[in-house]
Amino acid sequence: EFGNRLIKAAEQMEAINFSADRQHRAAETELSGPITLSIPDVLGQYLLLDDLTKFCATYPDIELSIQSSYQFADLDRSEADVVVRGTNKPPEHFVGRRLFPYALSFYCKSDYFEQTRPENYQWITGLPASQPGDWIADSPYPDVPIGLMSDDISFHYQAAVAGHGMIRTACYICDPDPRLIRVPNAMPPIPVADLWVLTHPDLRETPRIKLLMRFLVSALKSRKNLVEGRLNPDRSSPS
CATH class of the missing domain: 3.40.190.10 (Periplasmic binding protein-like II)
Structure with missing residues (x-):
């Protein structure tokens, strides 16, 4: 019983530590510093590769790290700062933009x-x-x-x-x-599922986070027809 209480206290301390780290990053006002983007590898390779390369070239003071995963990164534990996912049920406390399926x-x-x-x-x-x-x-x-x-x-x-x-x-x-x-x-x-660009509520006003999220939303919206399957609807073999 005592051990369980210690575990609970340690988890509370860990959560406080993660929260303090987010608050520190949220207070940064410069368009510089690290961002970890969690994105499925196929989205990164086949849809956003050129855009992500352009972002890094345009904002060299932002250190963009890309984490390839199909699982939702735990933003509460600072596993990532921004996530892009196709899902019908994103975590309720994440904030950001829902785009299109x-x-x-x-x-x-x-x-x-x-x-x-x-x-x-x-x-x-x-x-x-x-x-x-x-x-x-x-x-x-x-x-x-x-x-x-x-x-x-x-x-x-x-x-x-x-x-x-x-x-x-x-x-x-x-x-x-x-x-x-x-x-x-x-x-x-x-x-199948809507595309979302999301972050933690604590980071929503951080300038470099807002910049990346706007950039990703714009890049995805420019490819709406492709994502929705309307780019080449007639390119098929004769039946």
Whole structure:
């Protein structure tokens, strides 16, 4: 019992320490210093790479560190200062901007159906534990078996580019690539979850944090059609 009380006291002290650190950073008024941005790696690689590079070049006094993760960083524990995520349920006490949903569609290499015999068609998917269950059944090829499985979204993309199968993934990853097409007879892109740019309430008025958040919101809004799957709606193979 005494040990449990000590643990509780230690956790309270830790929370006070994190809060004091946030208050210290929140009081900084210069457009300089460190920022840790938590962002899924595919958003960083396929959607915001050029923008993040531009931000670093434009504001060299801001030390931007990018943390690639699909899990929400714990802003209360200062694991990050800003997060960008696609979600329908962000932590309630985070503050920031909700933008628009990202969409998914079905893709394959442009000559996949000409170069592959029907009996060799296959899907490239996530691992079984991460499968949504019914999206293959709702696809234009519900009877095609699963071939390659990986928990790496970039692996899916590269495998599709190499002609190894069909994938379901974010439109912003595949639509800009002329080597890929949307699978024929697919339904319109499916909106999945809204994109959010968020920070901790204690940091919302910190100048460099506000600057990065405005920059990210502007960059994402400029790619709204791409994110929503409306960039190349007609680029698909003949059915």
